Amino acid sequence: MNEVKIKRSILARLIPRLTSLTKRGPSGWMIIVGIVIVSALVIMTVIGPYVSPHDPSAILVGPIRAPPSLQFPMGTNHLGQDMLSRVLCGGSIMLQVAAFSVLICFIIGVPIGLFSSYVGGFFDSACSLVIDALYAFPGLVIAIAIAAMLGPGVINMALSIAVVYIPSYFRIVRSQVLSIKELAYVEAARASGSKWYTILFRYIFPNVIPSIVVVVTINFADAILTAAGLTFIGLGVAVNIPDWGWDLTKGRELIASGTWWVITFPGIMIILLALGFTFIGEGLSELLNPKLQR
Amino acid sequence: MGLRSYIITRILLTIPTLLLLLSMVFLFMRVLPGDPVYLHFEKKATPEQVEQMRHLLGLDKPLWTQYIDYLLGLVNFRYFLQHGYPNLGKSMQNYEPVGGQVFSAFPATLELAIYSMLIASVMGILLGVISSKSYNSVLDHLIRGLGTIAYAIPVFFLGIMFQLIFGVYLHWLPTGLRINPNVQPPAHITGLYTLDSLLEGNLFKFFESLKALLLPSLTLGIVLSGMFIRLTRTNMLETLRLDFVTAARARGLKESTVTYGYALRNAFLPILTMMGLQFAMLLGGAILTETTFSWPGLGSYIVSRINYRDYTAIQGAVVMFGLFVTLVSLVVDILYAYFDPRIRL
Numbered sequence: 002m003n004e005v006k007i008k009r010s011i012l013a014r015l016i017p018r019l020t021s022l023t024k025r026g027p028s029g030w031m032i033i034v035g036i037v038i039v040s041a042l043v044i045m046t047v048i049g050p051y052v053s054p055h056d057p058s059a060i061l062v063g064p065i066r067a068p069p070s071l072q073f074p075m076g077t078n079h080l081g082q083d084m085l086s087r088v089l090c091g092g093s094i095m096l097q098v099a100a101f102s103v104l105i106c107f108i109i110g111v112p113i114g115l116f117s118s119y120v121g122g123f124f125d126s127a128c129s130l131v132i133d134a135l136y137a138f139p140g141l142v143i144a145i146a147i148a149a150m151l152g153p154g155v156i157n158m159a160l161s162i163a164v165v166y167i168p169s170y171f172r173i174v175r176s177q178v179l180s181i182k183e184l185a186y187v188e189a190a191r192a193s194g195s196k197w198y199t200i201l202f203r204y205i206f207p208n209v210i211p212s213i214v215v216v217v218t219i220n221f222a223d224a225i226l227t228a229a230g231l232t233f234i235g236l237g238v239a240v241n242i243p244d245w246g247w248d249l250t251k252g253r254e255l256i257a258s259g260t261w262w263v264i265t266f267p268g269i270m271i272i273l274l275a276l277g278f279t280f281i282g283e284g285l286s287e288l289l290n291p292k293l294q295r
Numbered sequence: 296m297g298l299r300s301y302i303i304t305r306i307l308l309t310i311p312t313l314l315l316l317l318s319m320v321f322l323f324m325r326v327l328p329g330d331p332v333y334l335h336f337e338k339k340a341t342p343e344q345v346e347q348m349r350h351l352l353g354l355d356k357p358l359w360t361q362y363i364d365y366l367l368g369l370v371n372f373r374y375f376l377q378h379g380y381p382n383l384g385k386s387m388q389n390y391e392p393v394g395g396q397v398f399s400a401f402p403a404t405l406e407l408a409i410y411s412m413l414i415a416s417v418m419g420i421l422l423g424v425i426s427s428k429s430y431n432s433v434l435d436h437l438i439r440g441l442g443t444i445a446y447a448i449p450v451f452f453l454g455i456m457f458q459l460i461f462g463v464y465l466h467w468l469p470t471g472l473r474i475n476p477n478v479q480p481p482a483h484i485t486g487l488y489t490l491d492s493l494l495e496g497n498l499f500k501f502f503e504s505l506k507a508l509l510l511p512s513l514t515l516g517i518v519l520s521g522m523f524i525r526l527t528r529t530n531m532l533e534t535l536r537l538d539f540v541t542a543a544r545a546r547g548l549k550e551s552t553v554t555y556g557y558a559l560r561n562a563f564l565p566i567l568t569m570m571g572l573q574f575a576m577l578l579g580g581a582i583l584t585e586t587t588f589s590w591p592g593l594g595s596y597i598v599s600r601i602n603y604r605d606y607t608a609i610q611g612a613v614v615m616f617g618l619f620v621t622l623v624s625l626v627v628d629i630l631y632a633y634f635d636p637r638i639r640l
Binding site: 139236252256272 | 319597609
């Protein structure tokens with residue numbers, strides 16, 4: 002009983018916020034469309050195994066490389082696997098990798114950024130130097146080097162992607178804290194004898210959150226594309242789990258014979274997922290950019 | 296501070312960045328869990344074989360000595376002059392010098408990068424300007440939508456789609472390699488096929504290599520143009536609202552002069568900076584594009600080495616990418632200082 006009440010109250014608070022987005026012009030609509038796409042794909046991936054017509058990993062459920070038909074709406078691949086089932090279930094690895102890598106970035110990048118800019122001095126300069134060098138480096142190259150050393154696996158893939166995106170978190174948090182820590186209310190907190198961690202996490206951190214949210218959503222899109230890229234060059238999770246990235250990789254070898262359906266459908270799914278997050282991120286950053294508000 | 300002293304300071308500042316970068320690569324490849332030699336053999340080697348390879352590659356030395364050797368190898372100018380490439384160690388696969396392999400693969404990547412950057416910037420800046428001029432109209436939303444989609448497409452997916460349409464179905468364009476295999480590649484002068492064939496005065500070879508370049512550079516260019524569209528649009532929107540633009544209009548200048556001669560010129564500097572930063576992303580995309588189009592550059596080299604678990608070669612290629620990016624960002628910064636004298640102050 003109590004739980005139901007709490008849930009309703011969260012929903013009750015959330016819905017007016019979402020509908021108020023419609024009044025914010027195109028940026029608001031972008032956020033809504035993004036949220037709809039992402040939640041639809043997440044729900045699809047969660048219920049996929051229960052609703053897919055065939056076992057996505059079972060081979061020879063139909064003829065080999067059959068074009069889309071009524072029986073197999075998305076055709077079959079070179080192993081005779083049903084592409085519709087694989088598309089329905091294939092998002093889980095990508096979503097897991099993206100979620101873990103965003104989590105790792107957040108846990109490492111945000112505290113270092115907060116601390117480094119708050120303390121300033123030598124520690125800050127050293128951190129910035131290392132992070133800037135990392136930021137300037139081609140992300141995929143680092144991810145490849147690390148993933149090649151760590152070997153396959155969801156967590157390893159997430160780690161190698163996280164290293165690439167930690168600098169974005171550090172930089173945005175740092176630049177925000179640099180201006181916030183000079184504000185009068187922070188000085189007031191300091192004067193009233195608050196401990197440094199209270200100031201940092203209770204007073205400064207909440208004001209940085211909006212910018213971090215933008216980075217998180219864009220990071221999600223990038224992590225998905227990077228995960229797909231790592232899979233494409235053979236550093237993916239090599240297990241018998243349906244995965245859009247893996248289907249794309251294998252499908253590439255089939256295009257010479259004109260087999261377009263094996264890559265097209267998983268590819269569209271990856272695009273949609275990345276697009277959903279990009280829409281949310283772009284819409285949010287436009288809403289938060291004071292320069293563009295008339 | 297004059298331009299010359301700015302350039303000198305900037306070059307000196309590159310040294311610690313480079314050192315840091317090289318150390319990070321070393322750290323990733325050597326200190327991360329996983330012994331490269333064991334990984335290379337996939338645990339299928341006798342202890343003697345492992346020991347022998349360690350010894351041949353100098354991996355049996357203490358980590359510090361290896362680190363110093365690695366750095367000294369890179370700055371060994373006598374080796375560089377003798378061989379024409381830096382000392383990046385030896386490949387675990389065939390014990391050949393990695394530097395030579397990396398240097399011979401590099402021009403292909405450079406050529407792809409130049410053409411993709413050209414396509415991305417021309418397309419991105421043009422569409423971005425048009426989008427900002429028609430702010431909040433249907434055209435603006437359409438271009439923004441296109442830009443966002445371009446950003447969200449995995450580069451290899453677009454590449455495969457192009458191969459499917461223009462290669463497999465229409466037979467218009469080649470879907471791989473730098474030049475038609477029946478055509479003798481131009482003599483090696485710069486290693487850039489289009490430039491070399493022009494220097495040779497052979498227009499046929501020029502068009503053949505351009506044809507092979509078209510799909511890969513279009514693929515990479517389109518994916519990158521998304522970022523350029525967004526950047527140009529935002530910067531132009533901010534600039535078009537400034538007083539000097541209104542003043543230029545009030546003086547009765549043509550709208551195209553106001554847009555391109557005045558506003559774009561001022562919005563261009565942040566775009567130039569982003570171009571430098573995007574270059575790193577371009578190289579990441581180049582790895583995937585090269586793999587898609589069997590383009591024999593650094594990216595294909597890395598990917599083929601991954602399959603052999605050739606860690607010394609991967610390390611060498613990563614170092615090469617790092618050097619390249621550092622050089623480009625140096626050039627961009629100097630250009631920036633040249634165009635915007637405030638930087639030098």
